[in-house]
Amino acid sequence: MTDAARLLDGPRGPKPTRRLSRRNIILYGTLSVMALYYALPLYVMVVTSLKGMPEIRMGNIFAPPVEITFEPWVKAWSEACTGINCDGLSRGFWNSVQILVPSVILSIAVASVNGYALSKWRFPGSEVFFTILMIGVFIPYQVMIYPIVILLRELGLYGSLWGLVLVHTIFGMPLLTLLFRNYFTSVPDELFKAARVDGAGFWGIYFRIMLPMALPILVVAMILQVTGIWNDFLFGVIYTKPEIYPMTVQLNNIVNSVQGVKEYNVNMAATLLTGLVPLTIYFISGKLFVRGIAAGAVKG
Amino acid sequence: MHSVSIRSLDLHFGAVKVLQNLDLDIHDGEFLVLLGSSGCGKSTLLNCIAGLLDVTDGQIFIKDRNVTWMEPSERGIGMVFQSYALYPQMTVEGNLSFGLKNARMPRAEIDERVARAARILQIEPLLKRKPGALSGGQRQRVAIGRALVRDVDVFLFDEPLSNLDAKLRADLRVEIKRLHQKLSNTMIYVTHDQVEAMTLADRIAIMKGGQIMQLATPAEIYNRPGNKYVADFIGSPSMNFLEGDLSDGHFTTGGENLDITGYPFEGPATGAATLGVRPEHVATGHDLQGLPIQAEVAVELVEPMGSDTLVWTTFAGQSFRFRMDGQAEVRERDTIRIGIDPAKASFFDKASELRL
Ligand SMILES: Nc1ncnc2c1ncn2[C@@H]1O[C@H](COP(=O)(O)OP(=O)(O)O)[C@@H](O)[C@H]1O
Numbered sequence: 235m236t237d238a239a240r241l242l243d244g245p246r247g248p249k250p251t252r253r254l255s256r257r258n259i260i261l262y263g264t265l266s267v268m269a270l271y272y273a274l275p276l277y278v279m280v281v282t283s284l285k286g287m288p289e290i291r292m293g294n295i296f297a298p299p300v301e302i303t304f305e306p307w308v309k310a311w312s313e314a315c316t317g318i319n320c321d322g323l324s325r326g327f328w329n330s331v332q333i334l335v336p337s338v339i340l341s342i343a344v345a346s347v348n349g350y351a352l353s354k355w356r357f358p359g360s361e362v363f364f365t366i367l368m369i370g371v372f373i374p375y376q377v378m379i380y381p382i383v384i385l386l387r388e389l390g391l392y393g394s395l396w397g398l399v400l401v402h403t404i405f406g407m408p409l410l411t412l413l414f415r416n417y418f419t420s421v422p423d424e425l426f427k428a429a430r431v432d433g434a435g436f437w438g439i440y441f442r443i444m445l446p447m448a449l450p451i452l453v454v455a456m457i458l459q460v461t462g463i464w465n466d467f468l469f470g471v472i473y474t475k476p477e478i479y480p481m482t483v484q485l486n487n488i489v490n491s492v493q494g495v496k497e498y499n500v501n502m503a504a505t506l507l508t509g510l511v512p513l514t515i516y517f518i519s520g521k522l523f524v525r526g527i528a529a530g531a532v533k534g
Numbered sequence: 535m536h537s538v539s540i541r542s543l544d545l546h547f548g549a550v551k552v553l554q555n556l557d558l559d560i561h562d563g564e565f566l567v568l569l570g571s572s573g574c575g576k577s578t579l580l581n582c583i584a585g586l587l588d589v590t591d592g593q594i595f596i597k598d599r600n601v602t603w604m605e606p607s608e609r610g611i612g613m614v615f616q617s618y619a620l621y622p623q624m625t626v627e628g629n630l631s632f633g634l635k636n637a638r639m640p641r642a643e644i645d646e647r648v649a650r651a652a653r654i655l656q657i658e659p660l661l662k663r664k665p666g667a668l669s670g671g672q673r674q675r676v677a678i679g680r681a682l683v684r685d686v687d688v689f690l691f692d693e694p695l696s697n698l699d700a701k702l703r704a705d706l707r708v709e710i711k712r713l714h715q716k717l718s719n720t721m722i723y724v725t726h727d728q729v730e731a732m733t734l735a736d737r738i739a740i741m742k743g744g745q746i747m748q749l750a751t752p753a754e755i756y757n758r759p760g761n762k763y764v765a766d767f768i769g770s771p772s773m774n775f776l777e778g779d780l781s782d783g784h785f786t787t788g789g790e791n792l793d794i795t796g797y798p799f800e801g802p803a804t805g806a807a808t809l810g811v812r813p814e815h816v817a818t819g820h821d822l823q824g825l826p827i828q829a830e831v832a833v834e835l836v837e838p839m840g841s842d843t844l845v846w847t848t849f850a851g852q853s854f855r856f857r858m859d860g861q862a863e864v865r866e867r868d869t870i871r872i873g874i875d876p877a878k879a880s881f882f883d884k885a886s887e888l889r890l
């Protein structure tokens with residue numbers, strides 16, 4: 235406790251803050267506008283997907299639905315026509331899952347081993363290898379589309395699901411390797427040396443020491459790959475056949491189908507359904523993602 | 535028998551020659567300290583012995599086995615690092631047993647060895663904890679335990695106490711010394727701290743620029759440094775150096791002609807030379823009696839350090855420091871009589887800087 239008599243006149247204690255200062259108004263104003271800008275389209279989509287067609291024709295796209303109906307969602311999922319079939323997005327969803335799961339697992343597995351070997355084992359030529367890989371980050375992928383068509387045809391994988399998995403794995407490799415290399419470089423060398431003295435080999439150190447420490451960066455890599463591969467349209471269109479088109483391609487086919495009336499509510503529902511997977515991933519792992527990025531940034 | 539022998543060892547990082555033609559023999563059960571300033575190649579040498587670095591040339595023997603091409607785990611060495619290097623996701627028990635599991639030792643024996651090491655290092659209550667929940671001292675004990683369980687011939691320490699605060703460092707230093715007495719393994723210990731080196735070592739190897747400047751017992755290194763670098767490096771505050779000329783039992787420096795009878799010359803006693811005198815070997819008061827070198831000097835600066843006092847002055851035209859009792863009453867601008875015993879001093883050749 236301060237003895238009031240010993241203090242002189244004038245300021246004392248914490249400096250007062252003004253809530254409605256000019257700085258705060260500008261700051262919160264800008265933030266609100268930005269938030270609105272991003273949230274509004276999502277709002278319109280959700281609202282529209284819950285309306286019936288008559289209600290949509292009548293009016294205001296911002297108005298909340300008078301009569302909530304889930305019919306557009308059901309139709310988008312299982313009835314909408316996508317070119318040849320009329321079984322909705324469900325087929326595309328399962329196709330995407332079948333493409334996604336092996337691509338994510340394979341690309342992360344290979345890239346993490348690459349990053350580990352490049353950061354800790356520095357074999358002769360590792361610098362060259364890394365440089366080549368890094369050039370890969372900067373080559374526009376459009377350049378490689380046709381050569382890969384030929385490559386896949388020669389391998390007999392063109393138009394198959396595994397062909398697309400291979401393409402996703404290869405295209406994810408440079409960035410993911412860089413990510414893992416930087417992360418593993420931040421793991422102290424002494425830890426690696428201690429494990430070698432303890433008799434662990436290349437794989438022993440990878441599985442027992444490095445991987446368990448790499449959880450944050452594994453989450454980052456997973457999010458990058460899941461969203462990237464799920465949202466991919468171009469490779470899906472080019473390297474697969476209609477029966478195994480991923481969900482994004484099917485969404486495009488639904489939305490752009492020219493027959494009949496445009497069913498905005500079904501289109502909105504289909505779009506939301508397609509975006510649901512990355513969205514869920516973000517919600518579940520958002521915190522981990524930020525932590526992982528931060529860990530990589532600070533340590534790398 | 536030699537526990538570790540290093541023959542003509544070279545280690546280059548590209549164009550940088552870190553170790554050159556280095557020879558070193560370490561006796562069985564010896565506590566050898568590699569001492570030198572940062573960047574002189576101590577860790578590099580230790581990593582070569584451990585097998586963590588491929589040597590450029592030369593050979594390494596451990597217990598008379600040529601281990602030059604062997605994996606670290608095959609060499610019978612255990613290593614303790616400055617940063618502790620504990621596996622963060624494993625418990626203390628997991629850390630201790632990791633090496634044994636890799637060697638496919640039966641479960642029962644692993645448990646027994648872990649229990650024994652934990653008992654010796656008094657970390658039994660910590661076995662179920664993760665390294666993150668340990669203090670620095672406890673972590674370093676676990677790191678020592680990791681070498682202990684493997685029953686190795688040679689312990690390698692790379693600045694194991696550098697990350698600890700002063701008090702803990704002193705405690706753990708004593709513990710390491712006790713451990714060496716109890717186990718009597720060969721220990722090679724890298725440090726840049728001369729107090730650690732002096733207190734722990736059976737012999738000290740002082741390194742500079744990838745070469746061993748002197749390999750001797752702590753007493754020998756302190757009393758009879760083999761060259762000027764070692765003389766300067768060991769001792770705090772460091773030795774005074776006076777430049778001058780030697781001729782028939784006298785040393786001429788800064789206009790003074792000093793009588794140096796009693797100095798045990800090993801080399802030629804003539805020519806340009808440097809006289810080295812430790813601040814604590816300068817006598818004052820009653821101790822002056824019978825010393826051939828004596829002089830009156832003016833006190834320029836006094837640094838009281840509690841247990842003793844460091845006095846700065848000028849002698850023979852050169853800056854000179856000496857140590858007095860902590861209770862001594864000296865003030866700036868006093869005049870004081872000092873004396874030097876030539877038997878406790880060191881002479882170095884001016885050109886080669888080797889001991890004369
Ligand atoms: N991997 C490396 N590549 C190139 N130079 C290195 C490497 N490791 C160490 N050096 C150099 O070798 C010298 C000795 O290093 P080190 O053995 O770590 O010294 P210290 O005696 O401090 O332990 C230093 O000059 C250092 O810069």
Ligand SMILES: [Mg+2]
Nearest residue numbers: 576577578693
């Ligand atoms: Mg070092």
